[in-house]
Amino acid sequence: MANIVLGKSPARSLPVTSVVENDVALPVSDEALPEGWLRVESLDIEAQGIARRPDGKVVFIDGALPGELVSANVHRKKNNWEAATLTQIHRESSQRVRPGCPNFGLHAGACGGCKMQHLDASAQVAVKQRVLEDNLWHLGKVKPELILRPIEGPAWGYRYRARLSVRYVEKKGQVLIGFHERKSRYVADMRQCPVLPPYVSALLLPLRDLIYGMDARQTCPQIELAAGDSVTAMVLRHLDPLSAGDLQKLRDFGKQHAVQWWLQPKGPDTVQLLEEGGPELSYTLPDFGITMPFKPTDFTQVNPHINRVLVTRALRLLDAQSHERVIDWFCGLGNFTLPIATQAGEVLGIEGSEALVARAHQNLERNRASSVPALALNASFVARNLFDMTAELLAADGYADRWLVDPPREGAFALVKAVAAIHQARIGAEDAEPLPENARDWQPPKRIVYVSCNPATLARDAGLLVHQAGYRCVSAGVVNMFPHTAHVESMAVFELA
Template sequence: MAKIFRPAAAKRNKNQRQRVIEARIEHLDHQGQGVVSNHQPIVFATGGLPGEQCQIVIHEQKKHVWLGHVKQIRSSSEERIDPFCPHSEVCGGCQLDYVDPENMREWRRQAITQLLRKIAGLEVSNWGPDVFTEPKGYRRKTRLAIDARQADSIRLGYRQQGSNQVVAISQCQILTPKLQALIEPLQSWLKTCGQARHLGHITLLEGADAILVQVKATRQLSEGAMTSLREFGQQYDVVVALEDKRGEIDYLVGSGDMLNYQPTADIKISIGANDFVQVNDRVNQQMVATAIDWLLDYKASNVLDLFCGTGNFSLSLAQNGFAVTGVEGIASMVERARSSAEQHALQQCNFAQKDLLNPAMVAELLQHEYDAVILDPSREGAKEVCQQMQAKRQPHIVYVSCNPASFARDAKLLSERGYQLEKLSLVEMFAYTKHTELMASFTAQK
């Protein structure tokens, strides 16, 4: 019997007529898309699992690849589960909520093994332990969109799959319990504040010692709306900040000094709503601990931390006796890192602002000898750095990646520069989503 599967919204090329094919999903790629490799061109389809016979709607046709989504499942996989969220049909957040995370991790490892073989020419025969935690209640930061175009139907929630429409949510089980508990009170506040149409979004951030509710306003709010926002903060014991359209932030309840997070038990790092922070606190702590263990195994003492952000790895390494130089391109994050180092009296931890996409700056950095280098780049990866790494000057690398595709490209570059892939672990930072992260270590070839 045919099973109807929720279609993922997709952009359609207006010059192409959509076509429908019948096919069996063979495996998944690293983003959780079903792959039909025995079809020419190869087909990537969202919504399918290995072994499932599906009806697939093709919405984009390229020369070597077709992109589509599963419309109907003719025979369902035993690995398919029922989505846990009542908003699953429309919300674009948990793209893979029909897959058990444990099974998904196995499929991710298989996909990344194939990706590294194809792009980098590397064989991964021995994966290290996965880095993961409970798949729900983990997200400590989120941005809730607001749609107040209709005064009698104000929406607070997430964007719909493949569109800008806001889906009003009543719950979000991947948020930490304390953030979940704020959703309905915020909905009530929006309906009574009288100026919801002048608000863009609301950012929630749970720190180690306080919770932040930051409201983005597109114009000056009335005194009544400001008063009600202060009352909200006092009632729910949260820090409340108002961000104007220029990005300037005014704290209405509490202060930014109350907000921090802990990559390790002994380190607290100041953080703001607009700063990057790993949203899964427990997984982040495991990643930092893993990096420390690997560097201790290498007997490293002098470490260069590139793309260091606010010092997520740097400060914890310094606390454990390493001499660390952290480099980041965003000035505000460098200042936060320096401030945290001063607060913890970590004199062996220094920070600098440099553009790590600038070949000359990278070359200058890598002229110095370090026992090890940590790379924790954005999704674009660390191409410029990897092209200039010197195995004799920097014999060990710990690479934290949030994009397996750019990681595979960079792994190829490092291999060509005289490094070998020694350790590789899957990092489940965002359970139930298409996002995959990795931790890897490279050592100079002997």
């Protein structure tokens, strides 16, 4: 469990038993705490305060912050720890702020989408930075030579992708649309959501009225938001065919509120536009002159403001030269690949999804055709299961001077394990696998930029690269893609030792 201590103890030249705050004497030592009081020492990644009882038992407290003296209600007990919920704050942290959303909190029906709105935004980033460093060291025994400055952006209105649950509540005679309640399967009664773009937040109540007025109000469980630079797309999941009247209601709503409706009767591959034509759903990467069209069910980053900065920094750290070859592993629809192609001599994008590879090809040709002046974009894409990578398959892709690795939460274990296997065979390590014939002349990349959405799998893969594949971790830092949540996005750079 990764912790960070944010509270500050006052400097004292003599021992004291209490301090005075708001005309109330508060105990300094744990021995002097009144019965039931807890001193919060640190914060875990789930934004739970961590305290210890006199016998050493750890207490995780929802809603508490480091440095606070609190009382809490214990709702779960184990031999070595307890889980509790904050009931009273006796001394408040200087990092505590008023949440920016009325749906946030510990009250009944509170939204479970955010976990850190009560903590100052800069302190949230500090928590995530410590989580990254702790994971790298405790799980991978890796310490970066340089900590990168965090990438930060707007704390509100940033969420351009969201999966909103829809629930018709017959007893209340209303439809609820939003995220689930904290620790519950029920949908929170949300009338606004400040992490959504303001114009989307303003649509929550009109959307409720729309679904309530439809024949299919009981069989539409989900609306998926996918906002581009100029198009707001919504995917309606419907379990039964929609009536002609319902389809017309969607058309009318779309025209009134500038929403592009897509329908999803079954799996993601069944998604189709309600009305063909109209503007294209896309986002831009202005630093590279790239436009990325996408379908609303394609994977794209939730936060477009941060994504632009993330791509720019990743390519600066990659530092690809015009004569070099680069491989972009887990390339998706080309979010990094096409910008790399504006700098490198050649780039190969490899992705497990055939559909995303096809979309990446389309995006490549579109940017070649529409760029003024024309971009050469020497890029190609292939589909391959990267979770079944071996040393032999790795060598078959040929040498690349640099790699960009952007895996899902599972990480890139098979890929880095294949690199490590080749290195271990070459140095004659005990228990090393035989070197594949086609790998005898293969060379590892001199630099790897690894973009991660899970610090635990990054730490695992970093341990392999550093301790078994001959790399140094030259830098690492966090990317605050999801403010107010416990999600930690990060980036690390590895160079051949």
